[in-house]
Amino acid sequence: MKRIGVLVMAYGSPETLDDVEPYFTHIRGGRRPSPAQVEALRERYRRIGGRSPLGAITQAQAAGLA
Incomplete structure (x- = not known):
């Protein structure tokens, strides 16, 4: 079986409201x-609830590709 690698990337976002200034x-x-x-x-x-859903979405996408 041939293996294929997939690179999943996202720029990121602050995890908490306190992380907004360092992230910005x-x-x-x-x-x-x-x-x-x-x-x-x-x-x-x-x-949007204090944090971006981007991290969870990207992790779910990566899990779906595994």
């Missing part, structure tokens, strides 16, 4: 966002 700084190449930008992003994460 990282994706901006180390430039810190303003407090207003951080709060706006936190509010968007609050509206």
Whole structure:
């Protein structure tokens, strides 16, 4: 049987609301966002339950490919 490798990637997202500022700084190449930008992003994460579903979705996709 021939084996095939599949690489599953996702850029990521903050795990908690406390992770929003470091995550935002990282994706901006180390430039810190303003407090207003951080709060706006936190509010968007609050509206979807405090964290992105991206990690769980990507893990489920990887499990489905295994």
